[in-house]
Amino acid sequence: MKLKLKIWRQKNGADAGAMVDYDLDNVSPDMSFLEMLDTLNEKLILDGDDPVAFDHDCREGICGSCGVVINGEAHGPEQTTACQLHMRAFSDGEEIIIEPWRAAPFPVIKDLVVNRSAFDRIIGAGGYITAPTGSAPEGNSTRIPKPDADEAFANATCIGCGACVAACPNGSASLFVSAKVTHLNLLPQGQPERTTRVLDMVEQMDAEGFGGCTNTGMCTVSCPKEIPFVSIANLNKEYRRAVKSGRKA
Amino acid sequence: MSEQTKFVGEGEFYRLGEAIADDKAPDGDVETRWERRKFASKLVNPSNRRKHKVIVVGTGLAGGAAGASLAEQGYHVVQFCFQDSPRRAHSIAAQGGINAAKNYRNDGDSIYRLFYDTVKGGDFRGRESNIYRLAENSVKIIDQCVAQGVPFAREYSGLLDTRSFGGVQVQRTFYARGQTGQQLLIGAYQALSKQIDAGNVEMHARHEMLDLIIIDGRARGIVARNLVTGELSTHLGDAVVLATGGYGNVFFLSTNAKGSNTSAIWRAHRRGAYFGNPCYTQIHPTCIPRSGDHQSKLTLMSESLRNDGRIWVPKEMGDTRSPDQIPEDERDYYLERIYPAFGNLVPRDIASRAAKNVCDEGRGVGPGGQGVYLDFADAIARMGEATVREKYGNLFDMYARITSENPYKQPMRIYPAVHYTMGGLWVDYDLQTTIPGLFAAGEANFSDHGANRLGASALMQGLSDGYFVLPTVLNNYIGSNKFAPVPTDAPEVTEVETLVKDRIEKLLSIQGDRTVDSFHRELGQIMWDYCGMARNDAGLRKAISEIRHLRDEFWKRVKVPGTGAELNQSLEKANRVADFIELGELMCIDALMREESCGGHFREESQTAEGEAERQDDKFSFVAAWEYGGEGRFGTVSGDPVLHQEELIFDYVHPAQRSYA
């Protein structure tokens, strides 16, 4: 396959950046999208150019490192991560536009690499169940109905890649926050911190500068782990409940 | 290399040093060793802990759990990961599950049985004391993770579900669908995040450790590079924990994450930490084969597929017909033929080697002949497609996504791939390396799996080390030592800083004609060909010579674009590959020295009449702890590595030869 690539190049956070065109030959349809970028980079290095920086690690769709906007869609045309997207999803001679996640709380570090530490701060604000090592009761002492456990699991599969933010026209992190709130607030272990968790996480989400949810549903169709949209309703419900019961101290 | 090293002998590529022993595990009753060790440990007054800084490198299961637990105790933790977030460490990719001797099934499981299975599974090359402690802690791990909200699979009763795994006869594997590692890691990450938010952990993401600082013989700090700005910074503390994972990426293609590397433990090794059993590599039989030269990594598929799939290749060499055109009597179901008792369910190492053998005979299928069929046609005929879909649907989907073949219609193609490294930094019972104050945990140490790791045991070991062992042993270490403040301009500090800086400048200055990846691929090919599933004397010698040549080439011809003062992924890779090349050589030397077959290490010279691995307990019942050969720079080595043997003593589980025929 032959491809015409248009890639966002930006030397660092202070640089203005621009789209740059590249032609790439000999692309195999069996390559993953990131292997296609590897191939381009090998060529760029030997030509004396700076290779394109992009985040990646496990390349099996679970670590959440990779993520670029491909032809306007987060992670590209299939509902998976960029590392699991293969070049057979494109056609010979196609033009592919590759851009970084765009959101104020995700500033570009270089080329396609963005800083997603805002997500870590949201988790730190309340996305946990306090259980200091050594304090745990016997694992089977609390039964959890299977449907609750399954729903908690479905929300816990979030990989924190940020595609929801990239896909949302408002750069909202609602799906990310809702997945964690739903996971932890559903479980009996999560009950003592149920109120403060959602209030603190939403407060941090706002403070980071993520946009608000306008219920477009763009997040959920871009989510490689298919976190359901109903989780956002659940976030709102938990929020309403928390505001009603009031923050203690 | 320390000045006290005495040589007691010499091999062709190494020198033999004095024997080494673990002096931390108490003697006597194995069931109370850890309890007694804990009681004998020194404690640190809670109000004093804040004054002690502990450096933790890595945020996977071992590092994340340790960072959170130490911070909860009150220590000031300074933690590092090269990823952009502590949540992304490669523990996240573990699929299958985590073993624990809970005996919820009432099927005869016990701590002792898990201990027994692990010693045996490790082919009698692990340490009994450590393994018993691992089995003991397994029970507490499940409790800890449930309390954190890890959504383990549950039965309709609301109780925790378990499944069987890896050929053991009890159902002791706890799981969260195919994403157990992810869920456990997120649990540890959340606990760590809480401590970061509270200011108890100072987290440095996108930072890579490049060297270790030793003062008065004790580990006191590290030099790290900020991967965004390129800035080098020195971090000093009272103890250093390396929880930086395994080194399977020495093979270039493996199931490891692209960033997984050996640099932290290799730099520690160069500073004096012994390296234990570097040649023990686990090669997993059911991975998706490579599709071409562009391949950048390999993807594992759970070995549970072998429960219902049948493995075969064509009987004739070079048969290029599509699988549906090959009639039944022209197929060779080789595992069922060679191992009628176990069939397709032989252990990982045997299944892997058999696949290699048929492919070497020229009967492999798919691109390059590097694959065998894993056929579900019989299973679909027997159980129906719906049942197969329910059991394996997510794996079939993953396969279809990567290969664009429909495994319901045509057999899958699989091939073995490097998956886990049992070797790592040598540690005593306290997880302390031969450098006082330097601890190694999780896959980064060598300790608990002997020569072969059982399925669902890696997660268990990482969390046992992180949640339960390190907090105790660090208390003891800090409680038993005095720590004078280290001036940032101490000569030991500035010397290391200069070395790190020089090395980066050297890498950037070569400006040769080959990319870092081209060297990494070549190294991987040498390792795979000669130090992979089957190893022999001639091959290993060839590998050592080729790696030495490659090392020289690397330092002459590598091309690293850009500067050191920016995000430079080529430079990051160059730093790692330079270390992989040195490690690869040591792996080959270790494999050459160990003239027996055991677990993941198969020496063709040491096999039974049936072609099975043959251990030689009289000669090799020891841990190989390697001391760095000499303080060479830029790939030059001033001396051969020094082998120290730790004799393995089996008081409880007595060595026996494995047989699966």
Place this chain on the structure above:
Amino acid sequence: MVETLSKNPRVTGFATLHRSTIGRKMIMAVTGLIMLAFVVVHMVGNLKIFFGETEFNEYAAWLRTIGEPALHEAWYLWIQRAVLTVALVLHIWAAVTLSRHDVNARPVKYHAKRKGGYATSTMRWGGVTLLLFIIWHILDMTTGTVNPATSHEPYERITAGFDQWWNVAIYTLAMVALCLHIWHGLWSAANTLGWNRATTAGFRTFAVFVALVVGFGFLLVPYSVVFGLVD
């Protein structure tokens, strides 16, 4: 008015709800539902026009007497107007501040065109359209400022107003905007208020149904005038 929500003090109860994005969304949802309730009743009341001029004018006059004798004449109407005005102002305030916050969250746009995501822009531009329409509608039917009718009788205002084709066009455009606004707004409000069935196919169909009934119900009147069913 706060430009960014990042430095707001904490939300501690309903009185401080306006400090967060979700809080503002909830304010927008509740005020939207209040206005929707009014719109539905308004639409149903309008249909009285098909019972003739006298009955319609009597109905309009009765509206001024609701709550009597406890309330003075037209007091109820003023209370309702006050509630609706407050709701409208809060709704617009929330919309404007949230929109600014949202736009700030994506300072650099994508080069590639993206598919989907029309709901948000439809709500924003539709909202502006509706605001302009409300002003026009009050000038037309309440104060009569722009209405050609000479009498103050409601029936005559309607027939005179809709005898002008361009006025019918304005109302048609506005009702299309209203339809879309209710369609997305109704289930969106339910979702924002945390009703986890808001996104089910059933409820979304219901939202479309309400939107169409309101839109068609309102448009029945002007088009009946145009086609001479009401004169």
